[in-house]
Amino acid sequence: MVRALPPRLLAALDRDFITLAHAHQEPPLHANNGGPWTTWLMLGGRGAGKTRLGAEWVRAQVAGTPPYARHRAAAIALVGETEHDVREVMIEGPSGLLRACPRGERPSWTATRRRLEWPSGAVAYAFSAEDPEQLRGPQFDAAWCDELAKWKHADATFDNLQFGLRLGPQPRQLVTTTPKPIALLKRLVTDARTAVTRASTHANAAHLSPAFIEAVIGRYAGTRLGRQEIDGEIIEDRADALWSRAAIEAARVETAPPLVRIVVGVDPPSSARAGADACGIVAAGITEGGIVYVLEDATVQGLPPDGWALRAVALYRRLQADAIVAEVNMGGDMVRAVLQQIDRAVPVKQVHATRGKYLRAEPVAAMYAQGKVKHVGAAFAALEDQMCDFATGGLPGGASPDRLDALVWAVTELTKHGEWVGPRIRSLGSDRPPFVPYWAQWVR
Structure with a gap:
């Protein structure tokens, strides 16, 4: 017909x-x-x-x-x-x-x-x-x-x-x-x-x-x-996940108070080919009282090493951060080299993953439960999705928790005992760079 x-x-x-x-x-x-x-x-x-x-x-x-x-x-x-x-x-x-x-x-x-x-x-x-x-x-x-x-x-x-x-x-x-x-x-x-x-x-x-x-x-x-x-279902939190959306919402604040230290966590990908894992880039800071504030998720995907390094260094500069903390299990010294190729003055702290991702993330999740970590501003949708989907078996489908890894490295670095950088109070709302005495730059 x-x-x-x-x-x-x-x-x-x-x-x-x-x-x-x-x-x-x-x-x-x-x-x-x-x-x-x-x-x-x-x-x-x-x-x-x-x-x-x-x-x-x-x-x-x-x-x-x-x-x-x-x-x-x-x-x-x-x-x-x-x-x-x-x-x-x-x-x-x-x-x-x-x-x-x-x-x-x-x-x-x-x-x-x-x-x-x-x-x-x-x-x-x-x-x-x-x-x-x-x-x-x-x-x-x-x-x-x-x-x-x-x-x-x-x-x-x-x-x-x-x-x-x-x-x-x-x-x-x-x-x-x-x-x-x-x-x-x-x-x-x-x-x-x-x-x-x-x-x-x-x-x-x-x-x-x-x-x-x-x-x-x-x-x-x-x-x-x-x-x-595919099916269009509203999927609630995983029962076995380390984080819940309710807990993250409860930790959300409009602005961060003055911070004594800021770091940028970086979880480099093993490859830059199409479909490869993203490069996790997450910035966080800590107050004098020990409360951590997650400031930004600048994660990128599909960029060569100089591309994600440029993004991480740009975030470091904009937030007037103290250091970039980068996992080097995949790239070794190449990670430091590519970051310092962008800016030789950037302090890069290399960290090695010796335990599984779940074991590294557990202490950070506990800090959220204790109210010691806050998220600043609007939702970091992709990062928070990974947090609420991450359980003992990792993410569904074997996906890499790149954003979550960068967050864990940043928070872990900020809350390590024995670190001291001297009195350095700053407000993120100020355009004036902070005054740092020469003697305060030494880490005891």
Whole structure:
């Protein structure tokens, strides 16, 4: 029957998303409380069709097309992890808005104004979760939030968006994301006004590369990471993990007090080839009272030795650190040489791993439990994921805990007994370099 259709009707059918949509892409009838929903939360695995759904949903809001829309939307917010993600995925991507809209309905995209404008006069504005303050002031009658679980300032961005959803008879928002166990996402799942749909990568397998299905799904299916990234499940903390997300959240502070010592922990990779382990780079400092503050995770992947060394030295300089602490089990003296090739004045302390990663990490985890380690500022998402997934058997799938290793080296160095660097109080908010007396540079 389809083969018998003329090309004009075939093209029209190809654009008819309502007819072709998967079950998980069809709008829900009711919210959790049985009434109308204001938030549609679509939790899906990688490649499950989340972006296409978001683009088609926005297109339906502009046209007022039922069952996806109840009225025409005049102003729409498009919110992604970064401006780059909004542009490259939500707007210009293979499943983005510009591809989803037929030529006659296609909006004009003005990148300098972060603005999409349809021939009907409807307008969509692009926003980044990196800057929640952008959402103060504008108002909308619909919003599409993509990959909310990756947002850097998830709560602040989402809260500001809610204050702006105040146009039209019933403002609504669609949230499309691969889930992670962040607090905001867990609140949305149980919110009375939320409708939740779920889908795994398998639901859209016919539209994905067979090589992807065979390699990725075959490798990760059934694993903890696979349940999250393929099946779209919200995976809570491992029962046998050294850290819990609740404990890390309890250790989070806005700013660090004056610190007497700062170090940069480095866990170098054994190779720079594609797919090799990342180079863990984590900075931490300690107060006079012995409380450690994790300041930054600057981990990089896929760079040659001079690339990750440049990143570590740049962090050392910016934080006015005292030393770089680098594991040398893999690279030996090469690690010191490559760091000092960038800056010969950088003090590099070489450390050797003589015990297993779990045994090295246990004392650091105990310090978190005692309230002796704090995380400064927003979540270090990738680092904290490794911490909460790390147990006696390591990380799922045998992945390297590169960020965690760098953290452990930094915290261990700061809390070693017998170290003394003299009185050196500084504030990270000051641009003036600290005064260090000549005699205070000696370590007793």
